[in-house]
Amino acid sequence: MKKLAFLLLPFVLFSCSDHFSTSLKSPKGAVQVKVFENTDGHLAYSMNFKGQPVLLESTLGMELRDHGFVGTDLKLVGVDSTGSKKTWRPLWGEDGVIIDDFRSYVFHFQRPADQLLVDVHFKLYEEGIGFRYEFPQQEGLSEVIIDDERSEFQLTGDHQTWWIPADYDSYEYLYQSHKISEIDSSLVDGSLLAATTIMEKHAVNTPLTMKSEDGLYISIHEANLTDYAGMTLRIEEDKRTLTSSLVPSKLNGWKAKVQAPFHTPWRTIQVGEKAGDLVESKLIVNLNEPNQLENTDWIKPGKYIGIWWEMHLQTSAWDYASGKHGATTAKAKKYIDFAARNGFDGVLVEGWNTGWERWIGFPDREGVFDFVTPYPDYDIREVVAYGKQKGVEIIMHHETSAAPRTYEQQLDTAYALMKDLGIHAVKTGYVGPIIPEGEYHHGQWMVNHYRKVLKKAAESEVMVFAHEPIKATGIRRTYPNMMAREGLRGSEFNSPWGYGNPPEHLTIVPFTRMLGGPIDYTPGIFKLDMNEYKEGAYVPTTLAYQLAEYVVVYSPVQMASDLIEHYEGQAAFQFIKDVPTDWDGSVVVDGEIGEYIVMARLEKGGHDWYLGGLTNENARELTIELDFLQAGVTYEAQIYQDAADADFETNQAAYEITQKTVKLGDELTLKMARGGGVAIRFKAL
Known part of the structure; x- marks a missing residue:
């Protein structure tokens, strides 16, 4: 200079x-x-x-x-x-x-x-x-x-x-x-x-x-x-x-x-x-500083499942006193077995630690959560050891209930426990108004708190998935253990009591919230008709739309968020098992904000491309050029798409799987139902 x-x-x-x-x-x-x-x-x-x-x-x-x-x-x-x-x-x-x-x-x-x-x-x-x-x-x-x-x-x-x-x-x-x-x-x-x-x-x-x-x-x-x-x-x-x-x-x-x-x-x-x-x-x-972490061998993108959605369905609970506690040793092992059979990297367990009886709605939530003490029916050491035997990592969960001073008082002991157990990922949460009163999630005091946690996590070789976060502004470059943030209406709003995210939501998010950085959206709901939980309730997308979310909504850590039994016998689950979470190239094939988006991504270190397309409440037919494929390579397009009679309001689960041989320069017609989508793996032959 x-x-x-x-x-x-x-x-x-x-x-x-x-x-x-x-x-x-x-x-x-x-x-x-x-x-x-x-x-x-x-x-x-x-x-x-x-x-x-x-x-x-x-x-x-x-x-x-x-x-x-x-x-x-x-x-x-x-x-x-x-x-x-x-x-x-x-x-x-x-x-x-x-x-x-x-x-x-x-x-x-x-x-x-x-x-x-x-x-x-x-x-x-x-x-x-x-x-x-x-x-x-x-x-x-x-x-x-x-x-x-x-x-x-x-x-x-x-x-x-x-x-x-x-x-x-x-x-x-x-x-x-x-x-x-x-x-x-x-x-x-x-x-x-x-x-x-x-x-x-x-x-x-x-x-x-x-x-x-x-x-x-x-x-x-x-x-x-x-x-x-x-x-x-x-x-x-x-x-x-x-x-x-x-x-x-x-x-x-x-x-x-x-x-x-x-x-x-x-x-x-x-x-x-x-x-x-x-x-x-x-x-x-x-516009962010280069990576400041010397050793990054422990930072690994991947996919996970978890004890989570059942709480939003209200078939289980976070707290032990309810009598329907979800985070049990037996259930965690069941999820670990499923993850091992299907190639998932991790299992998230929410509600494992004491304090959930007084987390929401209580004005004085400080000192409530204990981040090292499990409930009596959850043996954390046994669960972690079982996961390691199966090649599956446990993802820690720290819900602070927006009482960050309590969390900071326990940072050393909480992260020492993770280091002792060999846990390399944590999902953090800050539900509710911040204590002390007068500070806000998005003010300087909390910006500094989030960074303090991120640095502590890095010292302890822990990746962070932050919920109720400060917005993403590119810090992932400087601290690549900052994997993904919520910071939007995520998939949990599609629960029977969550009002629902309309189909247009994810045709807007890539052009708005996603510009800041990766999103922990928790996609992949397969049981879309939820009438058994609440009369008239349903997830307002088609199943093909749920698959496309894995390509459109970027995160290096993607969750298959439904109950594991809802994936059994579903041929479409293969796409979730196949789709990577780390990429060598990404292009927006086509899109208009609030209308539709078609994304294509190249798998890290490989030759396969993946495509995801989403539309709003209107059915759509698009013809795209496959100009992103590699020259001289023939691909098998494995197409997961809406069935002819699919509809996000009346027939959400209808889909079909077809195959087609394609190459660079070919055209492909994408047909998406109302609130629907399409997901494609272009497998290099």
């Missing part, structure tokens, strides 16, 4: 009033950014993509408690400019190789009034940008209280959006689709809310995905959320400007407290000409 005085930069222009204006470009020029001081003396930027405006004049700045607003009356004292093009190989992921190609610009400012130094860092990629604020080491700046951030994103029009409200505690909402001007949290059905701490009437969570009238697909999010509060977006009165807003600590009266020097997370804008361009972008992970 070279340091350049601004007077020597040919792209820095001046007016007679010393206002500056700088034009930046991505390596190949697809993205252009203008950074300038506007006529009000406010630091601002704008953004174009392939000649089309993406963001109009948008101001930048932060509100610091002891230093006031930082974003006006700043003097540019220098710029660093550099470029880089590298490739790196993730330990696991959607692609075997990732290209990190960007142009970086760091603007160094000083505020003459008090000599405060602040930098603004832009990274330009061909598919978007990231920017962040940086406060270098300097006199008079040590502990900094941040009262808010005011990064603007001024849109070019009244874009169509896919959004969820800015709840401080939960992302578990169905995505709404409205124009920016129509967004209003009162449109969200209150009966479906997992939490009710909506920030304000006209505010949304990220990733926020939009489509402009010019046909551009745009997503605003953040990357590398570390020691900071989560960002939401406030919709201003003009209905065209979005402004960053940080989740507060009501307990402490600030948005964040940091130590200088520090930098904020990256604020990201991804752009594409097709909806699939957003999914294929690697901007979010590229």
Whole structure:
């Protein structure tokens, strides 16, 4: 990197009033950014993509408690400019190789009034940008209280959006689709809310995905959320400007407290000409630091089953006192036997430890859970030993009931137990409002808690599947033991008492929530008619749709989440047994947000491709080109698809399996029923 005085930069222009204006470009020029001081003396930027405006004049700045607003009356004292093009190989992921190609610009400012130094860092990629604020080491700046951030994103029009409200505690909402001007949290059905701490009437969570009238697909999010509060977006009165807003600590009266020097997370804008361009972008992970773990031999993608769904069906319970405790030694062994017979890597056991009698609905939940003491009918050491004999790993479960201080007090003993038992995976949970009152799931205090747990897990060689998490922002690159997060309405909402996720849900999620990172969605429900549990209840998808979820909704750790007896005798179960969870390549074959999506992925270290297609409440027939297959290879397409009379409301379980020989360049017609799907293994011959 070279340091350049601004007077020597040919792209820095001046007016007679010393206002500056700088034009930046991505390596190949697809993205252009203008950074300038506007006529009000406010630091601002704008953004174009392939000649089309993406963001109009948008101001930048932060509100610091002891230093006031930082974003006006700043003097540019220098710029660093550099470029880089590298490739790196993730330990696991959607692609075997990732290209990190960007142009970086760091603007160094000083505020003459008090000599405060602040930098603004832009990274330009061909598919978007990231920017962040940086406060270098300097006199008079040590502990900094941040009262808010005011990064603007001024849109070019009244874009169509896919959004969820800015709840401080939960992302578990169905995505709404409205124009920016129509967004209003009162449109969200209150009966479906997992939490009710909506920030304000006209505010949304990220990733926020939009489509402009010019046909551009745009997503605003953040990357590398570390020691900071989560960002939401406030919709201003003009209905065209979005402004960053940080989740507060009501307990402490600030948005964040940091130590200088520090930098904020990256604020990201991804752009594409097709909806699939957003999914294929690697901007979010590229804006995170490289892997910090030295030994990663214990980090292994895979598939698992578990004692879980029966609790949601209410045929078993998490707590021992109910008399129908699910997590017994005998049942765990039964699941281990099934996993061993069918090639599954692990078994999740929920409800194994004491404390479940007082976890939901009790105001004082601190000190309730014990993360090392099993119930009397569960011998954890016997179960783990039995699993090892069968080649099956046990996945630990830590539900905190949103009492993180209790969890932190037991981190050492809980993870020491896992290390002693040789357990390398844990599912964590944070159901309920956070204790202490005044802190939120998405605020800085909990962001730091989640990271503390992740680091402790890494020290103990444990992978994490986080539920009720902070949103994914690409940290999986830095800590590859962060395998998957919930952070959305998962498959559990399809239980008889869960209101149901409509078929369109997973035609939106890949273009919104999945842009942040892998999802622990828990797919694979085969018994879709649930009338025996509750009259009229059913899972609102077809069985072929359930299979396609394994390809469409990415996770390196996928669950076959139904009761194991519901898989017996089902020929379609073969696809779940075959489909990998780690990939060398991923492409969006076709898709429109909220309508349908077709994904294809290449198995890690092999030649087989897998395809998943999902449609919304409308039946659909698509003809696709098999241009992703390898040249010179013949494939047997093993096709799992909806039967002719399948329907997500009236005939969910109807499917058929066919075979067809195909090669690169062939066309294939996909037929999907209402709320249906298609899953294909292209087996290299």
